[in-house]
Amino acid sequence: MTMNRSARRLPALAAGLGLLFLLGAVGSLAWDLGGFPALPQAPALPHAPASVPPEEVTRYAIAARYDPVRFQLTGTLTVTYRNLTSAPIPDVVLHLYLNAFKNETTLWLQEAGPGHRGFSYDPEHPGWIELQQLRLADGTPLTWEALDADATLVRAELPQKVAPGDSFTLITDFTAQMPRVFARVGWAQDGQFLMAGQWFPKPGVWEAGAWNAYPFHANSEFYADFSSYDVRLTLPAGWQVVSNGQEAAPPQSQANGNVTHSLRARYVLDFVWAAAPHLRTLERVYRPADSPAPLTLRYAYLPASLGTLKRVIPAVEKALAVYEADFGLYSQGLYPTLTVLLVPADAGGAGGMEYPGLFTVGALGQVPATCIHLIEVEAIHELAHQWWQSVVATNEAEEPWLDEGFTDYSTAHAMARLGLDVFDCGDWRFSYAAMRRLSYLMDVETPMAGRAWEFDPAAYEVATYSKPVVALASLEHQVGAEAMRRFLQTYFARYAFGHPRAAEVRAVMAETLGPALAEKFFTELVEGTGWTDAYVRRFDQEAIELARAGEVCFPLTVELVNGRRRQSLSWGCEQRELLITQPASPWRTVFIQPQNPLYLDLSYANNAARLGVDVGTGLSLAVRWIATLQQWPFWGGAAW
Amino acid sequence: MVKVRATIARVWRRPRAWVLFYLLVTLPATLVGLLQAAIWSPLLRSPVFTQALETRRLDFALDFLLSAPLGEQFGLVVPPKGTESLGIWLFSVCGLLLFWPMFGLLWVALEGAALASYAAPEPLSWPQFWRKARFWFGPFLLFNSLGLLVAGLALAALLAAGTGVAGTYPTLGGYIRTLGWALAGGIGTWVELMRAAAVSSGIRHLGMAARQAWRTLNRHPFTLAGLVGGGLLLYGLLAFFYQQAMRVLPFSWWPAVLVVQQAYLILRLGVRLAREAGMVACAQSLEHEETPCE
Numbered sequence: 001m002t003m004n005r006s007a008r009r010l011p012a013l014a015a016g017l018g019l020l021f022l023l024g025a026v027g028s029l030a031w032d033l034g035g036f037p038a039l040p041q042a043p044a045l046p047h048a049p050a051s052v053p054p055e056e057v058t059r060y061a062i063a064a065r066y067d068p069v070r071f072q073l074t075g076t077l078t079v080t081y082r083n084l085t086s087a088p089i090p091d092v093v094l095h096l097y098l099n100a101f102k103n104e105t106t107l108w109l110q111e112a113g114p115g116h117r118g119f120s121y122d123p124e125h126p127g128w129i130e131l132q133q134l135r136l137a138d139g140t141p142l143t144w145e146a147l148d149a150d151a152t153l154v155r156a157e158l159p160q161k162v163a164p165g166d167s168f169t170l171i172t173d174f175t176a177q178m179p180r181v182f183a184r185v186g187w188a189q190d191g192q193f194l195m196a197g198q199w200f201p202k203p204g205v206w207e208a209g210a211w212n213a214y215p216f217h218a219n220s221e222f223y224a225d226f227s228s229y230d231v232r233l234t235l236p237a238g239w240q241v242v243s244n245g246q247e248a249a250p251p252q253s254q255a256n257g258n259v260t261h262s263l264r265a266r267y268v269l270d271f272v273w274a275a276a277p278h279l280r281t282l283e284r285v286y287r288p289a290d291s292p293a294p295l296t297l298r299y300a301y302l303p304a305s306l307g308t309l310k311r312v313i314p315a316v317e318k319a320l321a322v323y324e325a326d327f328g329l330y331s332q333g334l335y336p337t338l339t340v341l342l343v344p345a346d347a348g349g350a351g352g353m354e355y356p357g358l359f360t361v362g363a364l365g366q367v368p369a370t371c372i373h374l375i376e377v378e379a380i381h382e383l384a385h386q387w388w389q390s391v392v393a394t395n396e397a398e399e400p401w402l403d404e405g406f407t408d409y410s411t412a413h414a415m416a417r418l419g420l421d422v423f424d425c426g427d428w429r430f431s432y433a434a435m436r437r438l439s440y441l442m443d444v445e446t447p448m449a450g451r452a453w454e455f456d457p458a459a460y461e462v463a464t465y466s467k468p469v470v471a472l473a474s475l476e477h478q479v480g481a482e483a484m485r486r487f488l489q490t491y492f493a494r495y496a497f498g499h500p501r502a503a504e505v506r507a508v509m510a511e512t513l514g515p516a517l518a519e520k521f522f523t524e525l526v527e528g529t530g531w532t533d534a535y536v537r538r539f540d541q542e543a544i545e546l547a548r549a550g551e552v553c554f555p556l557t558v559e560l561v562n563g564r565r566r567q568s569l570s571w572g573c574e575q576r577e578l579l580i581t582q583p584a585s586p587w588r589t590v591f592i593q594p595q596n597p598l599y600l601d602l603s604y605a606n607n608a609a610r611l612g613v614d615v616g617t618g619l620s621l622a623v624r625w626i627a628t629l630q631q632w633p634f635w636g637g638a639a640w
Numbered sequence: 641m642v643k644v645r646a647t648i649a650r651v652w653r654r655p656r657a658w659v660l661f662y663l664l665v666t667l668p669a670t671l672v673g674l675l676q677a678a679i680w681s682p683l684l685r686s687p688v689f690t691q692a693l694e695t696r697r698l699d700f701a702l703d704f705l706l707s708a709p710l711g712e713q714f715g716l717v718v719p720p721k722g723t724e725s726l727g728i729w730l731f732s733v734c735g736l737l738l739f740w741p742m743f744g745l746l747w748v749a750l751e752g753a754a755l756a757s758y759a760a761p762e763p764l765s766w767p768q769f770w771r772k773a774r775f776w777f778g779p780f781l782l783f784n785s786l787g788l789l790v791a792g793l794a795l796a797a798l799l800a801a802g803t804g805v806a807g808t809y810p811t812l813g814g815y816i817r818t819l820g821w822a823l824a825g826g827i828g829t830w831v832e833l834m835r836a837a838a839v840s841s842g843i844r845h846l847g848m849a850a851r852q853a854w855r856t857l858n859r860h861p862f863t864l865a866g867l868v869g870g871g872l873l874l875y876g877l878l879a880f881f882y883q884q885a886m887r888v889l890p891f892s893w894w895p896a897v898l899v900v901q902q903a904y905l906i907l908r909l910g911v912r913l914a915r916e917a918g919m920v921a922c923a924q925s926l927e928h929e930e931t932p933c934e
Contacts, residue, residue: 423698428698604703610685629673
């Protein structure tokens with residue numbers, strides 16, 4: 001070998017390496033730009049689609065125009081309300097949700113403090129909504145009055161009562177000022193992205209001879225009738241729009257260069273849309289058009305959210321299969337699409353929100369490490385709302401635990417079924433249910449039942465999310481997965497497109513899981529302040545004493561160990577304490593519920609005891625720790 | 641190739657450096673590790689502590705840590721009461737921080753002696769060995785520090801760039817970050833070659849050592865690529881089998897874990913020394929043109 005040949009070899013080698021790196025970069029980019037995960041095989045229809053669509057109480061026709069410079073929507077709303085109750089309607093109450101964001105002194109912002117879910121309110125860019133006029137379809141003008149200091153609720157007397165079975169039609173012109181994204185709604189990306197939620201005047205729910213409507217509170221979400229919407233949105237040319245409805249007609253260009261989009265949604269509680277010039281959509285056919293329940297999944301995102309999208313797609317599609325199998329068919333087959341909107345990083349306040357047929361992801365604002373599955377949790381949680389609240393339409397203001405609680409339990413259920421933990425880094429795992437339990441431990445005596453605004457923000461988190469998760473998971477622990485599925489399927493089938501209350505849930509629980517269990521669950525956990533802590537009170541050479549603290553009781557298993565000798569005992573609720581006399585060769589270790597501890601149990605640390613020190617574990621730990629320390633010089637003293 | 645093999649064979653024929661490196665990482669680690677273990681020993685009364693370690697479930701670990709009576713009893717979350725135990729606690733925690741740079745310096749000192757013993761035609765005596773260690777300590781510290789600085793900067797830049805694009809293009813972001821690690825590894829390997837070239841030619845000057853390393857690379861690119869690639873392959877295989885073994889072995893089987901871990905560490909150290917010995921052989925061939933290294 002000569003030097004000359006060697007000298008020629010090296011540049012060639014370097015060029016080859018450079019080309020390899022370049023090819024790697026191009027390949028990575030190509031994978032990012034394409035390479036969406038394959039659609040999972042949609043399971044055969046697990047449940048029959050709805051044979052009779054629900055009755056729609058309200059019909060909306062809205063024509064609105066968006067001005068992206070002033071961040072304003074101006075429009076006309078026509079709403080026809082049918083009185084399906086037996087009580088005549090004397091007046092109408094409208095929600096004007098955006099007025100909660102008109103300044104820092106509103107009830108909503110006073111309750112919420114400076115921010116909402118970690119995103120702060122921008123007083124320079126508030127939100128509000130104004131009615132220019134209000135009239136009946138025949139032109140009769142109506143006067144209205146605010147029912148709260150912020151005018152998030154207004155009332156107008158009708159000239160004559162609307163008899164049961166009759167309907168009335170209201171027409172109003174309105175202007176809605178969109179805030180900088182805050183609490184689910186507003187603009188971001190310097191005005192190049194708009195999330196329009198709670199954007200139009202909306203009647204309350206007429207039931208039991210009164211309007212069920214409250215001023216907008218920080219903890220509270222929404223309650224509405226099932227409705228149909230025909231919406232015409234005029235947006236600047238080039239803006240793309242997604243909604244929870246379908247395109248009713250092709251977009252029409254206007255003389256001034258704007259474009260009008262015609263959208264329609266049926267059997268939904270709300271109408272929501274988002275628009276941006278660079279909004280992209282990816283459609284995936286989950287069930288084909290010739291299926292009894294066709295379903296297309298529509299993912300809407302800005303290019304910068306591509307990384308998030310790659311994680312959201314498999315989470316949504318796998319969880320969808322779990323929910324359909326375990327609860328019932330998505331929207332009972334009535335919604336042909338499900339839209340998943342990934343909000344941009346600066347619109348995180350609009351992320352993590354559910355609407356019928358559409359939910360948003362992006363409340364974290366940024367993509368966490370791949371071993372932390374918070375994006376997946378968010379997507380799977382919001383997807384579960386398609387069953388709990390979007391279709392089984394409980395009252396989020398009066399009974400928030402019914403929608404958030406069942407949804408969050410469903411999230412934990414799906415995460416477990418999919419083998420996904422919230423945290424799965426370096427062999428250490430933390431399940432979603434365990435994370436919720438940790439939050440529950442902050443305030444174990446909070447009842448779940450209660451109106452949204454009756455809780456402070458911390459108690460609201462426990463009462464509506466965490467406690468229901470640990471309570472329902474503990475219930476499942478006792479009755480088994482199959483019985484729990486039967487309960488949830490019955491509940492969903494019976495109350496889809498209805499407005500059940502806690503009493504109805506209790507009745508279904510009593511029917512499917514037994515009256516005694518339902519009584520206990522509601523009395524001690526939903527309405528009560530019950531808690532439980534099983535613990536080892538005494539453990540020595542003579543005896544083992546186990547006890548329970550708190551009024552809640554679930555049957556438990558006790559395991560006794562001495563080397564290879566093991567014995568399992570059942571510890572039922574008839575015994576508050578359990579006394580075991582030690583045999584001649586005493587048990588060395590006792591565990592209460594060792595494999596699968598009860599989520600409601602206040603502490604796992606006192607669930608077990610041992611006679612003496614576990615030398616084996618000590619040596620195992622020391623050996624591993626020494627090996628870790630041995631490798632430290634490798635990290636600093638040498639590259640590899 | 642014969643020369644490379646013969647030099648690599650000196651790693652186990654002259655095992656002094658291998659043994660010293662192993663002792664260097666093992667003795668302080670054992671001391672600190674046992675001290676820490678002594679402090680933890682009261683935790684071993686709690687089966688939940690064992691459960692957390694065996695199942696790797698954070699909820700068990702958190703319940704254990706958050707349990708106030710346990711915290712007070714075992715002094716895990718706060719230093720134990722009493723100055724004596726507090727002293728041990730502080731010593732073991734600070735010891736970790738203090739030992740690390742000391743390991744690094746001793747490592748650097750041993751490196752020169754190790755390479756010199758592989759380069760020498762006959763085994764070095766103990767006095768010769770320590771003289772070589774002292775002789776190469778300064779230059780190697782400079783080479784390593786500069787290498788660490790450049791590699792650190794390159795790594796930080798590429799990690800930041802990769803993280804920046806990962807939100808939109810996760811695969812490309814991951815690729816750029818991987819490239820960052822590869823570049824840092826490449827710089828480390830280059831410094832390794834510089835050390836080998838310096839010892840082979842007796843050059844202590846940074847620039848001249850770099851020039852000599854470049855000449856070695858120019859002369860034997862494929863042999864060096866084979867050494868580095870082969871080393872990586874062996875590392876990969878070792879790491880794979882190690883991970884598999886650690887996954888399979890139950891937490892409580894500490895003797896088996898001990899054997900597997902120490903075998904892994906010893907072999908890993910051997911692979912590294914063999915690679916360096918091979919580099920020495922290649923660099924020496926520049927000085928002795930009649931005995932090419934390949």
